[in-house]
Amino acid sequence: MQFGTRKTIEDDVLASLQDKPMIILDLIALLQRRNANLTKQGVYYAIRKLRAAQMVVVEKGKVSLNASWIQEMENYFSHAKQTYLHQHSQPGSFLGLSDKEKISYHFKDAIATDVFWNHAITILLSSISPSEPFIAYNPHAWFFIAHPQNEIALRDNVTQMGRQYFVTVGYKTPLDAYAKKFFDNEMSQYHMLEYPQFEKENYYLNILDDFLIEVYIDTHISKCIHTFYLKQKKFDKHTPETFNAILKSRGKIRLVISRNEKKAKRLKGKLLRHFHKIK
Numbered sequence: 233m234q235f236g237t238r239k240t241i242e243d244d245v246l247a248s249l250q251d252k253p254m255i256i257l258d259l260i261a262l263l264q265r266r267n268a269n270l271t272k273q274g275v276y277y278a279i280r281k282l283r284a285a286q287m288v289v290v291e292k293g294k295v296s297l298n299a300s301w302i303q304e305m306e307n308y309f310s311h312a313k314q315t316y317l318h319q320h321s322q323p324g325s326f327l328g329l330s331d332k333e334k335i336s337y338h339f340k341d342a343i344a345t346d347v348f349w350n351h352a353i354t355i356l357l358s359s360i361s362p363s364e365p366f367i368a369y370n371p372h373a374w375f376f377i378a379h380p381q382n383e384i385a386l387r388d389n390v391t392q393m394g395r396q397y398f399v400t401v402g403y404k405t406p407l408d409a410y411a412k413k414f415f416d417n418e419m420s421q422y423h424m425l426e427y428p429q430f431e432k433e434n435y436y437l438n439i440l441d442d443f444l445i446e447v448y449i450d451t452h453i454s455k456c457i458h459t460f461y462l463k464q465k466k467f468d469k470h471t472p473e474t475f476n477a478i479l480k481s482r483g484k485i486r487l488v489i490s491r492n493e494k495k496a497k498r499l500k501g502k503l504l505r506h507f508h509k510i511k
Contacts, residue, residue, distance in 0.1 A: 240278070241263070241270065241274055241275065241277075241278040242278045242281060242282055244263055244266070244267075244278075245259065245263070245275070245278050245279060245282060245288070245295075246282070246287065246288075246297070248262055248263065249288065249295065249296060249297050250297075252296075253294050253295065253296030253297075254294065254295060254296075255293055255294050256275075256276075256279065256290070256293055256294065256295050257293070259275065259295060260272050260275045263275055279295055286298055286300070286301055287301045288301075326352065326355075326356075326443075326489040327355065327356075327359055329443075329489070329490065329491040330491065331442070331491055331492060331493055332490075332491070332492055333490065333491055334488055334489065334490030334491070334492075335488070335489050335490075336486060336487070336488045337486070337487045337488075337489075338484070338485070338486055338487075339485045339486075339487065340482050340483070340484070340485070341479070341480060341481065341482050341483065341485070342449065342450075342453060342479040342480075342481075342483075342485060343479055343480065345447065345449075345485045345487060346375070346378075346379075346382075346479075348487065349445065349447065349487060350382065350386060352445060352487075352489060353366075353386065353438060353440070353445065354386075354389070356440045356441075356443050356445075357389065357390065357393065357395075357440065360440050360441035360443065361441060362393060362394055362395065363395075364395065364440065364441040365390075365395050365396040365397070365398055365504075365509075366390045366395055366396070366397045366398065366438070366440060367398045367438065367439040367440075367499075367500060367503055367504065368398065368399045368400070368436075368437065368438050368439075369399075369400045369401075369402075369429055369430070369435075369436065369437040369503055370399065370400075370401050370402070370436050370437075371401065371402040371403065371428060371433055371434075371435070371436070371454070371457075371458065372401055372402070372403060372405070372407070372408055372457060372458070372461050373399060373401045373408060373411040373422070374457060374461075374475065376410070376411045376414055377407065377410075377411075377467070377471060377472055377475050378472065378475055378476055378479055380414070383414070384414065387414065387420050390420075391419040391420055395419075396419055396420070396421065396507070396509065396510065397415075397419060397420040397421070398420075398421050398423075398503065398504065398506075398507045399411075399415070399420075399421070399422050399423070400422075400423045400424075400425060400429065400503050400506060401422075401423070401424050401425065402425050402427070402428030402429060402430075403424065403425070403428070403461065404424040404425075404426065405461045405462060405464075406464070406465050406466055406467075407460075407461050407464050407466075407467060407471075408424050408461065409424065410466075410467045418510055419510070421507045421508070423506040423507065425506075429502065429503070432448070433451075433454050433455070433458060434448055434449040434450070434451055434453075434454035435447075435448060436448075436449065437499065439496055439499055439500055439503070441496070442491055442492065442493040442496045442497075443489065443490070443491050443496070444488075444489070444490045444491075444492060444495065444496055444499070445487065445488070445489050446487070446488045446490070447485065447486070447487045447488075448485065448486045448487075448488075449483075449485055450481075450483025450484050450485055451483075452481070452483055453478065453479070453481050453483045453485075456478045456481065457475075457478060460474070460475060460478060
């Protein structure tokens with residue numbers, strides 16, 4: 233759970249209280265196990281801020297989420313979901329594309345691209361047939377290294393809809409193999425190719441029914457990603473930080489959303505042969 237542009241102690245407190253109320257001293261101990269530099273005073277300060285914002289309540293040494301705030305947030309997100317995920321005819325929206333039409337978006341770094349990318353996927357998932365799987369091709373599945381929580385949330389969002397989640401990558405490096413742990417080989421399946429499926433090393437693809445999301449990463453950033461994967465022999469605690477430094481590099485990135493039934497069918501044929509359907 234992350235409510236701001238950076239992860240804060242308040243975010244950690246809210247995430248820890250998601251399942252149940254906690255004795256404050258137990259909460260402090262839990263958060264300090266996760267972050268040895270965190271002080272008791274820091275946690276108390278975060279709780280006071282959340283209490284002032286009426287997001288938590290404190291009673292007899294125990295802190296819990298404020299039920300009124302939970303209801304308020306439920307109403308807010310329910311309304312937002314209806315507004316953003318179920319309005320299919322907004323002018324200029326990619327949901328309104330006709331067959332063989334496309335829209336291009338341009339970004340200056342991979343992180344900003346990825347935020348919009350996930351936004352587009354989520355909206356498209358809400359608009360297409362529930363029988364259609366999520367299909368992705370990446371040269372490397374770096375999303376599971378850069379921000380595994382986001383990618384796990386996307387995977388779970390797809391599979392909880394009853395869709396299968398299929399990801400193909402172009403290489404079999406140790407880091408590519410590391411990503412297999414995030415797949416159950418049933419609802420979520422992962423395939424590593426001996427050689428890349430596509431000629432361009434900076435090309436990423438999602439297929440959602442007859443919609444295509446094609447992303448062209450800056451060639452310099454793409455080369456840095458590939459070099460990192462070739463050199464890194466295993467995943468360790470330093471891997472995410474080192475890799476995310478690459479993603480912060482500025483460069484030209486293009487994301488294209490198109491609707492093309494014929495092209496989507498052809499690309500599905502290439503990628504789906506590596507997977508088995510459970511339905």
